[in-house]
Amino acid sequence: MTNSITEIENAEVIFIIGSNTKETHPVIANRMIKGYRKGAKIIIADPRKVPMVRFAEHFLQLRPGTDVALLNGIAHIIVKEGLYDKDFIDKHSEGFEEWKKSVEEFTPEHVEKITGVPKDKIISAARLYGGSRKAGIFYTMGITQHTTGFDNVSATANLALLTGNIGKESTGINPLRGQNNVQGASDAACLPNVLPGYQKIDLPEVREKFEKAWGVSLPTNKGMTATEMIPAAHEGKLKALYIMGENPVISDPNTNHTVKALKNLEFLVVQDIFMTETALLADVVLPSACFAEKNGTFSNTDRKVQRVRKAVKAPGEAQDDMSIIMELSAKMGYNMKYNSPEDVLVEFGQLWPNLAGITYSRLEKGGIQWPCPTVDHPGTPYLYKTGFPKGKAPFTALKFRPAAEPADEGYPYVLTTGRNLYQYHTGSMTRRVAPIEKHAGEAYVEINPIDSEKLCIKDGEVIRVSSRRGTIDIKARVTQRVGIGLVFVPMHYHEAAANLLTIDALDPIVKIPEFKVCAVRIERLDRKPVACIPSASEK
Amino acid sequence: MLKITIDGKATQVPQGTTVLDAARMLDISIPTLCHHPKLTPFGGCRLCLVEIKGIPRAVTACTTPVTDGMEVTTSTPQIEQLRKSVLELILSDHPNDCMLCESAGDCTLQELAYFYGAKGSTFEGERRVYPKRDGNPFLERDMEKCIMCGRCVKVCDEVQGVGAIDFTYRGFKSKICPPYEEDLNCEFCGQCVSTCPTGALTGKMWSLKGRQKDVKEVDSVCSYCGVGCNLTLNVRNNEIIRVTSKPDTWNEGWLCVKGRFGYGYVNSPDRLTKPLIKKNDTFEEVSWDFALDYISSKLKEIKKEFGADSIGGLSSARCTNEENYLFQKFIRSAIGTNNVDHCARL
Numbered sequence: 001m002t003n004s005i006t007e008i009e010n011a012e013v014i015f016i017i018g019s020n021t022k023e024t025h026p027v028i029a030n031r032m033i034k035g036y037r038k039g040a041k042i043i044i045a046d047p048r049k050v051p052m053v054r055f056a057e058h059f060l061q062l063r064p065g066t067d068v069a070l071l072n073g074i075a076h077i078i079v080k081e082g083l084y085d086k087d088f089i090d091k092h093s094e095g096f097e098e099w100k101k102s103v104e105e106f107t108p109e110h111v112e113k114i115t116g117v118p119k120d121k122i123i124s125a126a127r128l129y130g131g132s133r134k135a136g137i138f139y140t141m142g143i144t145q146h147t148t149g150f151d152n153v154s155a156t157a158n159l160a161l162l163t164g165n166i167g168k169e170s171t172g173i174n175p176l177r178g179q180n181n182v183q184g185a186s187d188a189a190c191l192p193n194v195l196p197g198y199q200k201i202d203l204p205e206v207r208e209k210f211e212k213a214w215g216v217s218l219p220t221n222k223g224m225t226a227t228e229m230i231p232a233a234h235e236g237k238l239k240a241l242y243i244m245g246e247n248p249v250i251s252d253p254n255t256n257h258t259v260k261a262l263k264n265l266e267f268l269v270v271q272d273i274f275m276t277e278t279a280l281l282a283d284v285v286l287p288s289a290c291f292a293e294k295n296g297t298f299s300n301t302d303r304k305v306q307r308v309r310k311a312v313k314a315p316g317e318a319q320d321d322m323s324i325i326m327e328l329s330a331k332m333g334y335n336m337k338y339n340s341p342e343d344v345l346v347e348f349g350q351l352w353p354n355l356a357g358i359t360y361s362r363l364e365k366g367g368i369q370w371p372c373p374t375v376d377h378p379g380t381p382y383l384y385k386t387g388f389p390k391g392k393a394p395f396t397a398l399k400f401r402p403a404a405e406p407a408d409e410g411y412p413y414v415l416t417t418g419r420n421l422y423q424y425h426t427g428s429m430t431r432r433v434a435p436i437e438k439h440a441g442e443a444y445v446e447i448n449p450i451d452s453e454k455l456c457i458k459d460g461e462v463i464r465v466s467s468r469r470g471t472i473d474i475k476a477r478v479t480q481r482v483g484i485g486l487v488f489v490p491m492h493y494h495e496a497a498a499n500l501l502t503i504d505a506l507d508p509i510v511k512i513p514e515f516k517v518c519a520v521r522i523e524r525l526d527r528k529p530v531a532c533i534p535s536a537s538e539k
Numbered sequence: 540m541l542k543i544t545i546d547g548k549a550t551q552v553p554q555g556t557t558v559l560d561a562a563r564m565l566d567i568s569i570p571t572l573c574h575h576p577k578l579t580p581f582g583g584c585r586l587c588l589v590e591i592k593g594i595p596r597a598v599t600a601c602t603t604p605v606t607d608g609m610e611v612t613t614s615t616p617q618i619e620q621l622r623k624s625v626l627e628l629i630l631s632d633h634p635n636d637c638m639l640c641e642s643a644g645d646c647t648l649q650e651l652a653y654f655y656g657a658k659g660s661t662f663e664g665e666r667r668v669y670p671k672r673d674g675n676p677f678l679e680r681d682m683e684k685c686i687m688c689g690r691c692v693k694v695c696d697e698v699q700g701v702g703a704i705d706f707t708y709r710g711f712k713s714k715i716c717p718p719y720e721e722d723l724n725c726e727f728c729g730q731c732v733s734t735c736p737t738g739a740l741t742g743k744m745w746s747l748k749g750r751q752k753d754v755k756e757v758d759s760v761c762s763y764c765g766v767g768c769n770l771t772l773n774v775r776n777n778e779i780i781r782v783t784s785k786p787d788t789w790n791e792g793w794l795c796v797k798g799r800f801g802y803g804y805v806n807s808p809d810r811l812t813k814p815l816i817k818k819n820d821t822f823e824e825v826s827w828d829f830a831l832d833y834i835s836s837k838l839k840e841i842k843k844e845f846g847a848d849s850i851g852g853l854s855s856a857r858c859t860n861e862e863n864y865l866f867q868k869f870i871r872s873a874i875g876t877n878n879v880d881h882c883a884r885l
Contacts, residue, residue: 005766006789022700026728026795027766033700055700144884177765179856181863182883188863190854190881196864201877216872219847223877227884229851238851238878240841242834244866245855251885267837274809284834285822287811290804291762292772292779296859298760300767304789308859311757311772312779312805316812317827321855321862325869327827331835334873336865344861367767367789421726424763424797433803435676435744436796439727512884 001302003136003172003382004369009034011170013128013135015043017156018067018142018516022051023421025140025176025301032138043125045070045117046142047416048446048488049481058125061483062115064416065403065517068148071155072398073111074126076103078162083130088164092387099158099395106400114400116483135165138174141418145515147404149507154396161393167384177301179425180291184299187355187370188348192223197352213351216334225511227252227504234261242269244321245288249277250426250494253502253513254469271324276428277494288321289314296322296341297363299370303380305358306367403517404505407485411467411519413451414486415501418516423492431492443493444477447522451485452478455522464523465489470500473525487520545611552605559587559600562613569613570622570651572629572736573688574601577791578697581689585625586651589613597621623655629686630659632666633737640684642738645751648686649737669714677727677743677800682714684739691715691731691740698793701725729799733783733792742800748780749773758785761798762857766790768798779805842874851878 008014008031022029029052036042036055044053045060045067053059062070078084079100089096108119115122129135137160143152156173165171177183189196195218199206207218224232230252232238241262252258262268262281270282273290291298293314299305314320322341329336338344342360349355357372358379368379407414422440424430431437445465447457457463459478464471465487474489474496482488489498503518540551545562552561557580562569572584582602589600592610597618600611612618630652637643651657669682689706692715696702703725704717717723732740754773761768769788773781779802786792814830815822825833841849852870854863863881870879 022726025764025766026726027768027790027793027798029700030698030791030793033698036700037697179765179882180760180762180767181858181860182765182856182881184860185854185856185858185863185881186883188860188867190852190863190867190879191883192877192880195871196867214868214872216875218871219875219877221848221877223848223879224851225884226853226880226882229853229878229880232851237849239845239849240838241851241853242838242870243853244862245857246853246882248853248882248885251882267841269834273811274804274807275811279811283817283837284830285811285815285817286830287813291857291859292757292759292802292805294859296861298767299860300760301765302767304767305860306760306767306769307758309757309759311755311759311774312777315810317814318810318812319827321858322865324831325862325865328831328835329865329869329873331831332838332869332873334869336868336872338865341859341861344864348860348864367769422796424801429762429804430797430801432807432809433801435803436801438676510884515885 001172001174001176002166002384003170003174004302005031007170007382008032008136009038011035011040011134011136013041013043013132015129015135015137016052017045017071017137017139018152019138019140019176020046020048020050020052020142020418021138021176024178024419026421028176041128043128047483047486057128058121060117060121060125062117064414064486065146065148066115066400067143067146067152068155068398069106069111069114069400070117070122071152071159072103072106072400073108073115073122074129075158075162076106076111077108077123077126078130078159079103081127081130083127084162085133085164089161092167092392093161093395094392095395099397102397129159130163133164134168134170135163136170136172136174137165138176140176140178142516144175144512146512146517147505147507147514148401149512150509151398151401155398157393158395158398161395167382167387169382172382175301180300181298183301183303184297184305187299192225196348197354199352210351213347227506227511227513230258230261233265236264239265240267241265242271243278244271245273247276247278247426247428249281250491250497250499253499253515254504255497255500256470257504271321272428273318274428274432276426286324287316287318288324289318293318294320294322297345300367303369304367305355305363305370307360307363404514405503405518407519411521412485413520413522415465415467415518415520416486416488416516417491417498417502418488419492420490423490425492427492427494442475443490443496444475446477446479446482446488448482448484448486449478449480452476455524457522457524462525464525465501465520466523467501467503467518467520469503472496472500487522541605541607541609543605543609543611546613556605557601558589558591558603558605558609558611561605562600562611567613569600571601572647572651572686573690575690575693575734577786578690578693578734581693583687583689586622588618588621590615590618619655623657624661626651626655626657627659627661630657631662631664633659633686634683635659640738641741641745641750643750646738647736665711667711667714674722675724675727677796678723678729678732679741679743679746680723681739681741682716684737685715686737686739687713687715688736689715690734690736694730694734695725699726699728699730704731727796727800728794729796730793742781744800744803745781749775754780761794763797763801768794770794770798772802838874847875848878850874850876854879854881856881856883
């Protein structure tokens with residue numbers, strides 16, 4: 001997030017796009033509701049009628065995969081009606097005039113045709129967001145998990161630049177991170193193209209700095225992303241994979257393909273707290289400690305580094321990941337010796353100034369948001385207060401591109417996936433929590449009443465959902481939450497795994513899979529023609 | 540700014556401050572049961588009664604805004620008698636089974652009864668009898684212990700935006716319940732539990748696991764989504780028996796169902812406890828030394844034959860910064876490839 005969670009309550013406008021905040025980031029939703037109580041207006045753009053909609057001034061129920069068109073359409077109105085922040089654009093951006101031309105074609109009429117959102121709603125939402133200088137955009141995987149993920153994010157950035165809603169309190173472009181330390185794993189450079197602190201691998205001076213600190217010569221070529229490693233394993237190019245605390249069998253798109261790829265590896269090591277679906281395929285499984293059994297830090301979605309403290313002992317011979325990696329590394333002939341996690345953070349801070357001022361003793365008093373370059377720096381609640389680091393930020397001209405696999409005759413429904421409130425990600429943790437499992441232990445597919453009636457499907461009936469890649473049998477949940485022609489399956493349930501169906505098409509730039517749109521077919525299990533019970537409306 | 544004198548201490552407060560808040564700014568304690576600093580004032584429990592010069596009857600400090608020149612007395616024999624009577628009335632319709640109550644030692648009502656010497660015997664009479672029957676797996680609702688302070692109703696509506704419960708019926712029959720007295724069907728965030736001043740609302744999984752005085756509190760951060768809520772692990776005998784969150788954290792003490800009630804996996808019997816190596820399609824337990832030697836020799840072998848770029852590492856967004864830093868350092872330095880990623884895209 002460019003801005004802080006606590007700032008949300010003072011925003012004038014909260015624009016949520018592609019985020020089911022109430023279920024996936026419930027305590028951020030609390031802040032949004034606090035803002036709403038103080039007078040903030042909420043705009044929600046989502047293919048599903050998510051729970052936050054009941055607080056929304058405008059709800060734009062767009063077709064999945066049409067975000068660029070909607071965001072460009074909003075920009076079109078802001079430009080046309082002169083709601084943009086000319087001062088900010090002059091001072092902090094470049095390419096406005098050329099970019100302006102790129103949104104000309106996105107008239108409300110045209111955008112309505114693409115997105116299915118009535119043009120009046122697009123205009124009202126644009127006026128609300130464009131009219132405020134204290135407006136924040138909030139998104140999650142509903143924006144990013146598309147073959148147009150990069151474009152979608154760029155489109156949100158265009159809006160913030162256009163209205164000057166960045167670099168100020170209670171504004172910003174705010175991706176809500178899905179996992180407790182996805183921010184930290186990225187900062188620490190568990191990424192194939194950068195060294196810790198997003199320092200580019202291909203810059204010789206960067207590599208030199210790290211080579212000196214680590215006492216090795218570092219590889220110069222960019223590595224593979226997770227979504228490239230799986231196909232590489234399938235093709236036999238990747239021979240060994242070491243997985244620490246991930247469960248790609250459930251989390252990756254096109255499960256059948258993932259399983260084949262992992263089986264094709266010569267050697268697979270999985271280090272985890274449970275025998276996950278992925279660990280079952282491993283040659284070696286190492287037992288590790290969970291968050292309550294170790295010391296360290298997590299960085300949350302607003303860049304806040306916070307202390308994690310050991311509360312209980314790990315079971316049996318399970319060891320914390322740090323000890324395991326250090327020991328294995330020594331056996332491989334590269335010594336990494338640290339007396340405590342604190343020493344690791346010190347080294348990290350020496351190599352990345354943004355963390356240099358964050359020490360364990362300071363964290364005793366509470367989290368600190370990076371950048372925090374010195375020990376007397378208070379941390380940074382919002383970024384770009386004094387402008388962008390590279391000077392002027394460019395507007396990005398974007399064309400609308402449809403999703404990789406639109407619905408067609410054979411597969412007439414669009415499937416979108418995500419999380420629900422109770423379960424978490426691949427379920428390896430929450431599915432082992434008895435009360436959660438009792439309350440939300442069953443997989444389901446959300447289907448609109450109009451569609452269920454057409455297909456003679458009753459609420460609670462087990463139906464078959466198939467895509468070109470796989471098939472699952474799953475209980476139908478008939479609900480207005482999804483629009484007509486759309487179905488939703490939560491990703492948590494291995495027994496009816498959503499990712500057996502999803503497509504492994506990737507965004508060409510950032511390599512994120514299109515979990516949010518693929519085509520599926522829906523059938524009754526008995527496959528016999530049935531006499532439909534007439535609905536209330538027909539009676 | 541408005542001038543106010545409380546118990547002889549003078550101060551100035553901004554317009555809109557209540558007498559209770561002004562007193563707390565001056566470190567003068569006034570007992571309350573229904574008041575919660577993050578919720579709108581209610582004035583239901585009548586414990587915060589104070590005398591204000593010029594007003595003939597005692598008024599509730601939590602709902603009275605300060606006016607300029609106000610003079611307040613927070614404690615007189617009459618006021619203390621009134622407070623004690625309020626407590627006696629509450630206790631006259633309370634199970635008073637503190638010896639069996641989950642909240643004993645962590646109960647505002649119990650504390651106040653102790654300080655005021657209220658036994659609940661002054662107004663003995665009929666008691667409410669309600670079965671504990673809510674079938675949800677998260678929240679125990681013991682409505683006999685409910686003192687109708689309404690904090691749960693307010694937090695559910697004002698903070699959570701759900702409104703799953705409200706006051707129903709009138710007089711002696713009043714109670715707080717979901718519509719049509721059905722079982723709770725809400726987001727189970729447990730915000731109501733965290734604001735309940737008695738033992739009426741508790742976590743079902745907390746039952747008989749230990750009282751607050753037996754608990755070691757360890758402040759940490761939630762292991763689920765990226766919001767990073769601060770939470771406190773309540774530990775007894777090397778087991779997390781409860782999760783709470785302190786109101787002075789940035790998340791204001793609010794959590795969600797996973798953060799508050801989803802800790803059970805830590806102690807799951809399914810946890811991996813030994814290194815395992817697969818032989819003929821079944822896993823066999825081995826020692827750490829053996830497992831790590833095996834991994835190291837296999838990786839060296841593959842690296843030698845196919846090159847470092849034939850090896851990849853997937854790290855975890857569930858692990859700490861330090862572990863992630865070490866993981867990529869290991870992959871880059873010990874293995875010698877940039878094939879390292881985590882699940883940010885998934």
